[in-house]
Amino acid sequence: MPFATIADSNPIKLCVVIVGLPARGKSFISQKIVRYLSWLSIPTKSFNCSTNLEQILKESGTNADDLFRSNYASDGEILNKTRDITLEQILDWFGNVAACGVAIYDGINATKVERDRLNKTLQNHGINTVFLEAYCDDESIIETNITDIDSTSPEYSKFESLQDTINSVSNKIQFYSKAYQTLTTEDEGDLSFIKLINFSSQIILNHIDSYLKSRIVYYIMNLHVKNRYIWLSRHGESQYNLEGKIGGDASLSERGVKYSYKLVELVNKYIPNHDKLEVWTSTLKRTQQTAKFLPYPQKQWKALDELDAGSCDGLTYEEIAEKYPDDFKARDDNKFEYRYPGGESYRDVITRLEPIIMALENQENVLVITHQAVLRCIYAYFMNVHQEESPWMSIPLHTLIRLEIKAYGTQVTRIKADIPAVSTYKERGTSKLGESSNGTNIMSGSVISGITDKVVI
Amino acid sequence: MSTENDVAQIEEARIPGNYSARKIQRWNPSSIYATNIIHNNVKSNVKSNDAIHKNLPVNHVSPAQMYSTDSGRMFHAGSICIIMVGLPGRGKTNLSISLCRYLRWLGVRTELFHLGDYRRKNTDLNKETDLNFDKLNSNSYFSLQPENSNIKNLKSKIKSELIDDIISFFETSNGQIAIYDAINGLSSERKKLLDFFKSKNIKCLFIESIIDDVELLNENIRDAVNSPDYKSWDSEAALENFTNRIKANEAYYEHLDSKRANLPFIQSYNFGEKILINDLKHDFLTTKIIYYLLNAKIKCHSIYFARCSLNKLKFKDDPPITENGKVYINKIYNTLASSFTDKKIPKGLVVWTSTRLRTIQSSQIFKNAGCTVRHRPELTQLNPGAAEGLTDQELDEKFHESYVKHLSDPYHHRYPRAESYHDLALKIEPLILEMEKLSHDVLIIADETIIRIFYGYLMASNANDIPLIEFPQNEIIKITYHTYNNEIENLVVDGIAKE
Numbered sequence: 001m002p003f004a005t006i007a008d009s010n011p012i013k014l015c016v017v018i019v020g021l022p023a024r025g026k027s028f029i030s031q032k033i034v035r036y037l038s039w040l041s042i043p044t045k046s047f048n049c050s051t052n053l054e055q056i057l058k059e060s061g062t063n064a065d066d067l068f069r070s071n072y073a074s075d076g077e078i079l080n081k082t083r084d085i086t087l088e089q090i091l092d093w094f095g096n097v098a099a100c101g102v103a104i105y106d107g108i109n110a111t112k113v114e115r116d117r118l119n120k121t122l123q124n125h126g127i128n129t130v131f132l133e134a135y136c137d138d139e140s141i142i143e144t145n146i147t148d149i150d151s152t153s154p155e156y157s158k159f160e161s162l163q164d165t166i167n168s169v170s171n172k173i174q175f176y177s178k179a180y181q182t183l184t185t186e187d188e189g190d191l192s193f194i195k196l197i198n199f200s201s202q203i204i205l206n207h208i209d210s211y212l213k214s215r216i217v218y219y220i221m222n223l224h225v226k227n228r229y230i231w232l233s234r235h236g237e238s239q240y241n242l243e244g245k246i247g248g249d250a251s252l253s254e255r256g257v258k259y260s261y262k263l264v265e266l267v268n269k270y271i272p273n274h275d276k277l278e279v280w281t282s283t284l285k286r287t288q289q290t291a292k293f294l295p296y297p298q299k300q301w302k303a304l305d306e307l308d309a310g311s312c313d314g315l316t317y318e319e320i321a322e323k324y325p326d327d328f329k330a331r332d333d334n335k336f337e338y339r340y341p342g343g344e345s346y347r348d349v350i351t352r353l354e355p356i357i358m359a360l361e362n363q364e365n366v367l368v369i370t371h372q373a374v375l376r377c378i379y380a381y382f383m384n385v386h387q388e389e390s391p392w393m394s395i396p397l398h399t400l401i402r403l404e405i406k407a408y409g410t411q412v413t414r415i416k417a418d419i420p421a422v423s424t425y426k427e428r429g430t431s432k433l434g435e436s437s438n439g440t441n442i443m444s445g446s447v448i449s450g451i452t453d454k455v456v457i
Numbered sequence: 458m459s460t461e462n463d464v465a466q467i468e469e470a471r472i473p474g475n476y477s478a479r480k481i482q483r484w485n486p487s488s489i490y491a492t493n494i495i496h497n498n499v500k501s502n503v504k505s506n507d508a509i510h511k512n513l514p515v516n517h518v519s520p521a522q523m524y525s526t527d528s529g530r531m532f533h534a535g536s537i538c539i540i541m542v543g544l545p546g547r548g549k550t551n552l553s554i555s556l557c558r559y560l561r562w563l564g565v566r567t568e569l570f571h572l573g574d575y576r577r578k579n580t581d582l583n584k585e586t587d588l589n590f591d592k593l594n595s596n597s598y599f600s601l602q603p604e605n606s607n608i609k610n611l612k613s614k615i616k617s618e619l620i621d622d623i624i625s626f627f628e629t630s631n632g633q634i635a636i637y638d639a640i641n642g643l644s645s646e647r648k649k650l651l652d653f654f655k656s657k658n659i660k661c662l663f664i665e666s667i668i669d670d671v672e673l674l675n676e677n678i679r680d681a682v683n684s685p686d687y688k689s690w691d692s693e694a695a696l697e698n699f700t701n702r703i704k705a706n707e708a709y710y711e712h713l714d715s716k717r718a719n720l721p722f723i724q725s726y727n728f729g730e731k732i733l734i735n736d737l738k739h740d741f742l743t744t745k746i747i748y749y750l751l752n753a754k755i756k757c758h759s760i761y762f763a764r765c766s767l768n769k770l771k772f773k774d775d776p777p778i779t780e781n782g783k784v785y786i787n788k789i790y791n792t793l794a795s796s797f798t799d800k801k802i803p804k805g806l807v808v809w810t811s812t813r814l815r816t817i818q819s820s821q822i823f824k825n826a827g828c829t830v831r832h833r834p835e836l837t838q839l840n841p842g843a844a845e846g847l848t849d850q851e852l853d854e855k856f857h858e859s860y861v862k863h864l865s866d867p868y869h870h871r872y873p874r875a876e877s878y879h880d881l882a883l884k885i886e887p888l889i890l891e892m893e894k895l896s897h898d899v900l901i902i903a904d905e906t907i908i909r910i911f912y913g914y915l916m917a918s919n920a921n922d923i924p925l926i927e928f929p930q931n932e933i934i935k936i937t938y939h940t941y942n943n944e945i946e947n948l949v950v951d952g953i954a955k956e
Contacts, residue, residue, distance in 0.1 A: 185731055202715065203734035208751050211894045218748040249873055283871065302871075302880035308840075310773050339812075342773025348834045352884055362741065 012042070012212055013094055013127045014102045017118060019109040020134035021180055022172045023145040025199060029134060029220065030106040031409075036219050039381045040354070041347060042212075043098040047089050049107030050155065053082045068171040072179040074111050083107070087118065091125055102212075103127075110180045112187060119191060130213050131193035132220075133183045138198045142173075194220070219358070228364035230382070231271060232375055232401040235286040236260050237421040240314075241397070244422075244433055247306065247313035252289045255419055259398045260290045262417045266400045267294060270415055270448075273365060280304060280356075280368045287369045294367070303352045306371035310343025317431040332428050335391040346391050350377050357381055372424060375401075382410045392428065394435060397421035415448045536627045537742065538654050539636045540647070542665035544710055545703050546678040548728060549666050551940050552753070553638045555893075556664075559749050562882075562889075562914050565633050565742065568626050572639035575619045577685060580611070599702045601642050601709035620653075627659060634742075642710040644718055651720060662743065663722035664750075665713045670727045678703075680940055725750055752894040760892065760915065761900040762908045762934040763789045765816045772840050778818040785953065786819045786902075790826075792950045793900070793933060802826045805897040809888075811836035816902055823900070835884050838904030842875025867924040878923055881910050889914055908934065915943050930954065 016033060020026045030046045037044040056078055057064050067078060090103045109115050115131065122129050136142055149156055150165040159165045181187070183195050185206055192207040194217055203221070208214050236256030240248045252260065267274050277296045281287040282304035291298055312320050312327070321328040324341075331338040339345035353374065360366060360378075368378065372395055380390035382403050395401075400415040423435050539556070541549040553569055560567040580598075598608050619637070626632035641647055641663075651661045668674045678699060687695035713722045715735045724733040729751050737743050766782035778786075794802045804827040810816035812832045820830045844852055853860045856872060863870040871877040885907070892899060892911075901911060905928050913923045915936045928934060931953040935946040 189731075200734075201736060203732075205732040205734070205751065207730060208732075211752065211891050214748065214751040214890075214894070217751060218744060221744045221747060302876060303883065342771075342775060344834075351834060354887065355883065362744070 012100050012102070012210075014210075014212060015090060015105055015122050015127050015129050016102060016216070017105045017109055017115070017122075017129055017131045018107060018134070019115065019131055019183060019193075020136075021108065021110075021176050023142050023149060023169050024134035024136045025145055026134050027106060029132065029196075029223075030104045032223060033102075033104060033216060033219070035381065035384055036357075037102050037216075038384075038387075039350065039357070041350070041387060043101030044104070045093060045098070045101070046104040046106050047086050047093075049082055049086050049105070052085045052089075053078070056081055056085070065171065068175040070175075072110070072175055074113060074179060083114065083118075087121060090122075090127075094125070094127060108176050108180075110176050112181050115183075115188070115191070128210070129192060130208070130216070131183060131188075131191055133193065133195045134199075135182055135195055135197045136199070141199055196220070219361070222358050222361045224361065224364075226364070227404065227406050229271070230360055230364070230403045230405060231267075231277075231367040232378065232403065233263065233290070233367065233369050233399065234372060234375060234395060234397050235284075235290040235369060236263075237397050238286045241422050241424055244316040244318075245314055246317070246320075247309040247315075249284050249286075251285055255398075255421055256286070256290070258419050259417055259421075260292055262398075262419060263290065263400065264293045264295075266415055266417060267367065270400065270402070271365075271367070276365050278363075278366050280366060280370075282306065282370050282374070284371070287371070291369050296367075301356065303356050304368065304370040304374055307346065307349050307373035308340065308343040310340035312340050312343070317426055317433065321431040328431070335428075336387045346373065346377065346387070349373060353377050379403075379412075383412065394423075394425040397424065413446050413448060536632065536659045537634045538623060538650075538659050538661050539634060539746075540641055540650060540661055540663045541636065541638045542641045542647070542663050542713060542722075543667065544640065544642065544706055546674065546681045546699065547666040547668050548677055549638055549640075552664070552666055552725075552728075552750075553636045554941065555753050556746065556749060557636055558914070558917055559753075559889075560634055560742075560746075561917060563745065563886075566631055567634040567636065568630075568632055570619050570623055570626075570635055570637050572616065572619055572637075573684070573686070575615050579615050579618075600705040601640065624657060627657070640706060640710075642706060644711045644714075647713075647720060648718060661721065662737070662746070663713055663720050665722065665724045666728070667712070667724065667726045668728075670730075673727055683940070723747060723750065728754060748890070749893070752890045754894065754896055757938055758896070758898045759935050759937040760911070761793065761898065762911065762928065762936075763793075763900065763902050764905055764908065764928060764930055765810070765813075765819060765902050772838070772845055775814050778815045782815060782819065786822055788950050788952055789902075789933060790822050792948055796933075796935070796948055802828065803898065804828060806900055807831070807895060807897050808900045808902065809833065809836060810902045811838070811904075811907075813837060819902055828900075833888065835888055836901070836903050836907055839878065839881055839906035840874070840876040842872045844872035844875055866921075868920045878906070878910065879920070881906065882913070885910050912936070916945065 016030075018026045018030055027048070030048075034044045034046050054064070057067065060078065062078065070076075073079070086105060086107060090105060093103055094101070105118070109118065109131075119129050119131075136145075146166055146169050147162065149169065150159070150162050156165045156168070159168065183191070183193050183204075185204065189206065192209060192213065193204075194208070195204040195206075197203065200221065205217060208217055235252070236259035237253045238248075238250045238256055239253055240246070240250040241256075242253050267277065271277060274296070277294075279291050279294050279296050279298045281291045281298060281300050283300050283302050284305055287304070288300070309315075312324065315323070317328075327338075327341065331340075336346045339348065356368075356378070360368075368375075370378075373391070375395050376390050376393050379385065379393065379395065379401075380387070382405065385393065396414070396416075398417040398419045398421045400417065402413040402415065404411040404413070423433055425435050426433055539553075541553055543549045550571060550573070553571075557567050557569050576598075598612065603609055603612065616639075619639075623635045623637060626635055637650075641650070647663065654661050668677060679696070682690075682692060682695045682699050687699070690698070711717075713720065713724055713735075715722075719736055721736045721738075722734075723737070723746070724735075726732070732747070732750060734747060737747075766778070766785040770776070790802065794800055797803060802823065806823070806828045808820050808823045808828050808830045810820045810830070810832050812834045816836075817832055820832075824830045843856070847855065849860075852863075852872075859870070859872055863872065868878045871880065889911075901908070908928050909923045909926050912918065912926060912928075912934070913920070918926070931950045933948040933950060935948055937944045937946070
């Protein structure tokens, strides 16, 4: 399905061109945009210039240090080749892979001439552009960025010490900064661009002329660089879970109630600063009963309600397979797009969850107690899970999930409450419930048992 | 839960989430709005204006308000004074009104303070008394720095009256955002305002509107001459006078500049073409405001609403369009077409429907006419849940407690498994922004429940009135954006029963 927002009526072909010296948080922003847009089912891919540069250096047998010690020449052979290859990759992607979508050109794009050329070529290919500059003259931010790159960026994992990384990055910064021209509305007023100054203490927005671009701006403004935790849990086991029925608005089972007591303990033990915790639930009984004993401010969101199964609400999978065999099969074939008669699809759930994601990006110390399908969608956002897989992920009951959100990725830890519960997981092609035989669909991350504190990987 | 140094008073929701919305005493319907709206709907082909310029009653409830506290403020943020900055004819009033509409809709208690209104209240411009409106010179009231001391005193008296009202809005009416709409062109003046509000624990956000596109400026100046100041003027003379008024200010006017004074500000060129953001905390409200400014166009076109056919269906049913439905949509099409001067549906018209089969099929006729047609799941009607198809008496019997709650708060209450209007409003918010961004007329073909939500936004309705608004099957609602307010018109579709 070609993606189009209502306001941008033609199928979108957009290239976000990143501009900025090394250690300005460019890759952080690129990967965040990829995460957000692909979660919204907009085909999005980031094309990294420095990966290409590394490859070219290797092929030509040039030493990176030699290049960065030389004087920057905009038309230097190696840099030119890098740019050509990256551009080619993008054009090829739009030509052969994604008929519409968003490509991210993650590079330095240091000079006006380079940007102008890039802009023209992309426009000539019918690709709309927006430049995104991460500008920074605050040394302390740059230092933090370098430390962060050292510990998290795969590009620098080959260096043994922090000092090596600092040296390497500083060399690069020196090399590019001689030629670097920052974006200004005076010099490049015709370009559509976003300029973030010192990680958004000042922002300049120029010609943000489409709805999608404004969405990207809004998203970037909601971003935090700070490492933080988000806590997730499914509701405790419900009566319907015991009976194998889907949907409904059932109360908790006896074991479910136990979990709601246990959850208070888990929160006390594992959530630092839990005195400032906020709890979000859906409007359905089973999540509210699960949150019942948590002494924190609570908010109920309709958007956190379980996927609406329409006419199949209250049935078991066996009954659905029997009553609506075509639907049952159609859903197994494309679980992400399949919409229950009179109900919702996973795509619909993602549409309504968007405000929740924005709010979660802007916040820390939140415990979200919600439902299997909704958790799959939230989890898919933070863990970058592809939409074909995410509806098939198993998210166990009676488990507190910790997402540790860092600049370059998210780490997940599962804290098990050790209260038995039925499995509500259904594999493709069967109507029987139960965990997958090979365990491949279980969410990743380490596991902590609530009793022993022992970490099981 | 408040710390000494924190500017923002943090207040906990007394009862979490939407439950506080169900506290009966806080959500009494405001009878004034209710009668207004129902009255407007009874008559057809009557034009009327929206409620954006009415002061908020204490019990005002906003359509997309996420939660409420006893004070009526949101606990994300404290009090904010938005101070508009800009020369005359830069669309400040226009921007402040549309921003107010959006913020109120979000549930932020927002009020407009136009300096022009205070001036008109205090002076009579068309009499040659204390103000010489015709002769603009350095002594004039309309200079940023008048030399005449009487004029100076009058100016500051009028301003302090406005500032007093802002303070009392914050202190006694539970206000959260005040929008101060005036030129505020001097850097020293702005610094003074910042310091003053700071001393009252009120945050300031300056929004400057700059127009450097000559054509846009001229267009805007022509529009500004429609202001109440020039009610009885000849349009040529008014234009000349207004141009002189701008000149009188230009000599002294200072732009916001982070190098000169580091104020928290948003500077918007040519209505969002270029935006500079300086020294702002990116909290919930400021990001919403910026996002809105990026999308808000100065609009002069119309949004049309037509009901879809067959709305006696069950929520879960999704049948194809019937013969009757086809006849119905043809009539809608013809009525709409004949309302345009050339009796044709313009190709630029954008049509939105839900993803239900019958509405998709209904829109085909517009697609054939070359219009852009989009289908979105958010436009599906309100899910009535367990209340579906039940009469009031049956509801009372089956869900007695719920039924009583519903009567007291039909906007926020939801029956088991149902959606409330409030839920719909939150779901539709992204579409509202898309609608603001569009520079075309839009036709929304949807169920009555969805039309109510859009209507509530465009006409600045109180949430409690929204479930009561009726949209007869035989009418197309046309809401047109104007500088000062939105205007509604009902186009009657011939040959269709009212219900």
